[in-house]
Amino acid sequence: MSDRAEFLIDLSALSTNVSRLKKECAVDVLAVVKADAYGHGLVRVAQAALKAGASYLGVALLEEALTLRENAVEAPILAWLVSPGSDFDSAISNNIELGVSSLKGLREISESAKRVGKKALIHIEVDTGMTRGGFLDEWKELLTEDLSQVQVIGVFSHFARADEPGEKQNTDQLQKFKQMVGELEKIGINPPIKHLSNSAATLKDKDSYFSMVRVGIAMYGLTPDVIHMGTSKDLGLRPVGQLRAKLHLVKEVSKGSPVGYGASAHTTSDTKLGVVAMGYADGIPRIAQGAGVLVKGKRAPIIGRVSMDQFVVDLGSDSTAKSGDWVIVFGDGSHGEYTADDWGSASSSINYEIVTRIGPRVPRIYQSHEY
Numbered sequence: 001m002s003d004r005a006e007f008l009i010d011l012s013a014l015s016t017n018v019s020r021l022k023k024e025c026a027v028d029v030l031a032v033v034k035a036d037a038y039g040h041g042l043v044r045v046a047q048a049a050l051k052a053g054a055s056y057l058g059v060a061l062l063e064e065a066l067t068l069r070e071n072a073v074e075a076p077i078l079a080w081l082v083s084p085g086s087d088f089d090s091a092i093s094n095n096i097e098l099g100v101s102s103l104k105g106l107r108e109i110s111e112s113a114k115r116v117g118k119k120a121l122i123h124i125e126v127d128t129g130m131t132r133g134g135f136l137d138e139w140k141e142l143l144t145e146d147l148s149q150v151q152v153i154g155v156f157s158h159f160a161r162a163d164e165p166g167e168k169q170n171t172d173q174l175q176k177f178k179q180m181v182g183e184l185e186k187i188g189i190n191p192p193i194k195h196l197s198n199s200a201a202t203l204k205d206k207d208s209y210f211s212m213v214r215v216g217i218a219m220y221g222l223t224p225d226v227i228h229m230g231t232s233k234d235l236g237l238r239p240v241g242q243l244r245a246k247l248h249l250v251k252e253v254s255k256g257s258p259v260g261y262g263a264s265a266h267t268t269s270d271t272k273l274g275v276v277a278m279g280y281a282d283g284i285p286r287i288a289q290g291a292g293v294l295v296k297g298k299r300a301p302i303i304g305r306v307s308m309d310q311f312v313v314d315l316g317s318d319s320t321a322k323s324g325d326w327v328i329v330f331g332d333g334s335h336g337e338y339t340a341d342d343w344g345s346a347s348s349s350i351n352y353e354i355v356t357r358i359g360p361r362v363p364r365i366y367q368s369h370e371y
C-alpha cells in the first residue's frame with residue numbers, strides 16, 4: 001500500500017462490464033487499452049479484458065502494442081496511430097496489426113514487409129466524416145495501389161458524435177462507411193473485420209456493430225458523455241477505478257484566512273482544513289473548482305488553488321478527520337463521493353481526461369486477485 005495516494009482498480013468490475021457489453025452486442029469486442037488502459041494499467045487490464053471475453057486489443061501507439069507482447073500477451077493487437085518512420089519491422093515481426101491511413105504509411109509498411117519476409121496485417125482506416133484520421137483525399141489512389149505485401153484484414157472508421165445518439169452525423173458516417181467498404185469490395189478487397197463503433201455506439205446504436213466493436217471508456221465503467229447519455233449508473237456500468245489520497249494535515253483556521261497560491265479563496269467561517277497529498281503532478285486538474293473529496297462519509301470541497309503535490313479541502317468545523325486519514329477523491333459515487341464525471345465537469349473537461357491523466361507517481365493497486 002502506498003503512503004499517500006493510490007488508484008484502486010477493481011478488475012472484477014472491469015470483467016463485469018466487458019462480459020455484459022460482449023453479451024449485449026454479440027459481436028467481437030476489441031478492448032481499447034491505449035494510454036495505459038485509460039490510466040488503469042495496460043497489462044493487467046488487457047489480461048482481465050481478454051479473460052472476460054474480449055478477443056482483440058486496441059492501442060494507439062506501437063510501443064504500447066510491443067509492451068503487451070513483451071508481457072506475453074498473445075491476442076491480436078491493433079495499433080492505429082503508427083506514424084510514418086516508425087519501427088514497422090518490429091511491428092510485423094511481433095504480429096502487431098497496423099491501422100493505415102496514408103499512402104506514405106502504407107508504402108513504408110510494404111517495404112518493411114518485404115524486408116521482414118512476412119505480409120503485414122493491416123486495417124485500412126477510412127475518414128467517414130470526423131475529419132481526423134483515415135483515408136480521404138488519397139482514397140481514390142489507394143484503390144489503385146499495390147497491396148501485394150499486405151493482408152487487409154480490417155477496415156474501420158471512428159464516430160465523432162456517437163455520444164450524442166440521434167445526431168444526423170452518426171447516420172451520415174454509417175452510410176459513408178458502407179459506401180467506402182463497398183468500393184473496397186469492388187476492387188476485390190473484402191476485409192473480414194469491419195469495425196466502426198466506440199463505447200457510445202456500442203451502448204446506443206445497434207446498426208453500427210458490423211463484426212467488431214471497439215470499447216474503451218465503457219469497459220472502465222464510465223459514461224461516454226454524462227450530459228447526453230447519463231451517468232455510469234444510468235447505463236448500468238460499474239466504475240473500475242477509485243482514486244484515494246491521504247490527508248497530509250488537518251488544521252483549524254479562523255474565518256477570513258487566505259488559502260493557497262494567489263490567495264484566490266478565503267475561509268468564510270472558522271473551520272478545519274485538510275491538506276490532501278495529491279496535486280496537479282498527480283493529475284488533479286489545477287482549474288478544478290466545485291469538486292472535492294469524501295472524508296468520513298462527508299463531502300469536503302476544494303478551497304483555493306490546486307498545487308503541484310497537494311490541495312486543500314474545507315472539512316467544516318465539526319469534522320473529526322485527522323492527519324493520516326484516507327479520503328476518496330473519486331469513485332463510483334455509491335458512498336456519496338465525487339465521481340470522475342464530477343471532476344470532469346469541475347474542470348471543464350470529461351471523465352476520459354481525468355482518468356488518463358492520473359500521474360505515474362500514483363501506484364495502481366489491483367483489488368481483485370483472481371486476475
Ligand SMILES: *Cc1c(COP(=O)(O)O)cnc(C)c1O
Nearest residue numbers: 032158198199200214215216217
Ligand atoms: C480511443 C478510441 C476508441 C475508444 O473510444 P471510447 O469512447 O473510449 O469507447 C475507439 N476507437 C478509436 C479509433 C479510438 O481512438
